[in-house]
Amino acid sequence: MHTGSCLCGEITFEFPNPPARTGVCHCKNCQRQAGSAFSTIAAVPKAEFTLRGTPKRYLDSNTASGNTVERHFRGKCGSPIFSVVAAANDMIFVKTGTMDDTGFFTPAFHVWCDSKQAWVELDDSVPQRAN
Numbered sequence: 001m002h003t004g005s006c007l008c009g010e011i012t013f014e015f016p017n018p019p020a021r022t023g024v025c026h027c028k029n030c031q032r033q034a035g036s037a038f039s040t041i042a043a044v045p046k047a048e049f050t051l052r053g054t055p056k057r058y059l060d061s062n063t064a065s066g067n068t069v070e071r072h073f074r075g076k077c078g079s080p081i082f083s084v085v086a087a088a089n090d091m092i093f094v095k096t097g098t099m100d101d102t103g104f105f106t107p108a109f110h111v112w113c114d115s116k117q118a119w120v121e122l123d124d125s126v127p128q129r130a131n
């Protein structure tokens with residue numbers, strides 16, 4: 001079982017199977033939400049994702065793609081926990097820094113590399129999309 005929680009521990013989640021996809025988003029809004037250089041993401045089918053606790057939801061509509069991203073986070077401690085996008089609304093995009101064991105994570109793609117921070121060097125064997 002893959003498990004995770006927010007910083008204060010009041011919100012927990014789990015999913016049983018390896019994620020459908022794992023990757024890194026370098027969009028500016030992920031940088032702002034994470035307060036860091038990028039988001040590390042695991043795509044998990046909604047039907048396999050069990051959430052305990054109630055995150056706050058921010059509807060992020062000022063995005064580079066123009067599509068609204070639902071950003072779910074813990075209001076008390078600030079941890080970004082997962083996102084949902086309309087184009088793949090059967091999936092949960094987990095912010096993998098919240099997971100108890102991140103050993104499974106290897107990025108299989110990089111997206112929004114146009115806004116990648118300059119110091120971040122990518123492995124050229126991993127597919128990269130500019131946007």
Ligand SMILES: [Zn+2]
Binds near residue numbers: 025030031039112
């Ligand atoms: Zn992003």
